[in-house]
Amino acid sequence: MKKLLLFCxxxxxxxxxxxxxxxxxxxxxxxWRLISYCQPSGGLMSGCQSVTIPTNKSVYVEFxxxxxxxxTYKNTIPADYAFLGxxxxxxxxxxxxxxxxxxCMSSLNGVLxxxxxxxxxxxxxxxxxxxxxxxxxx
Numbered sequence: 797m798k799k800l801l802l803f804c805x806x807x808x809x810x811x812x813x814x815x816x817x818x819x820x821x822x823x824x825x826x827x828w829r830l831i832s833y834c835q836p837s838g839g840l841m842s843g844c845q846s847v848t849i850p851t852n853k854s855v856y857v858e859f860x861x862x863x864x865x866x867x868t869y870k871n872t873i874p875a876d877y878a879f880l881g882x883x884x885x886x887x888x889x890x891x892x893x894x895x896x897x898x899x900c901m902s903s904l905n906g907v908l909x910x911x912x913x914x915x916x917x918x919x920x921x922x923x924x925x926x927x928x929x930x931x932x933x934x
Contacts, residue, residue: 820889820911822861827934828919830855830879834927844927849877856934863887865896879921879929880907894921 834844849855854870855877865887867879874881885898890908897906912928913920919931 820892820894820914823914823916824859824889824894824911824919825861827856827858828931829934830857830877831930831932833879833929836926847877853877855879857931859887859894865898880923 830849832846832848835847837843837845849872853872853876855872856866856868856870857879858864858866858868860866863886864884866884867874867882869878880896880898880901882896882898882900885896885901885906887894887896889895892911894909894911895906896909897904901907907923910922911919912922917933919933921929921931923929
């Protein structure tokens with residue numbers, strides 16, 4: 797009887813487990829403002845230094861519902877602050893990743909960026925082994 801009760805209890809806990817309600821295909825769509833990112837401080841194994849975008853400067857990335865990616869800037873240039881620094885291109889969701897393709901990239905396959913966190917207000921992406929890029933929904 798104890799085993800049956802334990803089984804029912806465990807089953808009820810798994811049944812109540814909250815489902816991840818974030819859908820990258822739809823929730824990613826919109827305009828995001830880059831807040832901070834990790835800038836490499838030497839080689840890939842040297843780590844990185846956290847960079848916060850000043851409030852008077854802005855880097856935006858926008859994901860359209862038609863698969864278009866756009867990176868724009870306000871009061872800054874890609875050499876100072878950027879995500880990919882490629883302007884406009886296309887994107888596609890691949891599992892928990894975003895594949896971004898733009899003309900300035902050396903590979904026709906584009907780059908694969910991992911979605912670490914996606915909520916209605918916050919987006920955290922990891923690009924290669926460089927580090928995290930933190931965005932807030934605009």
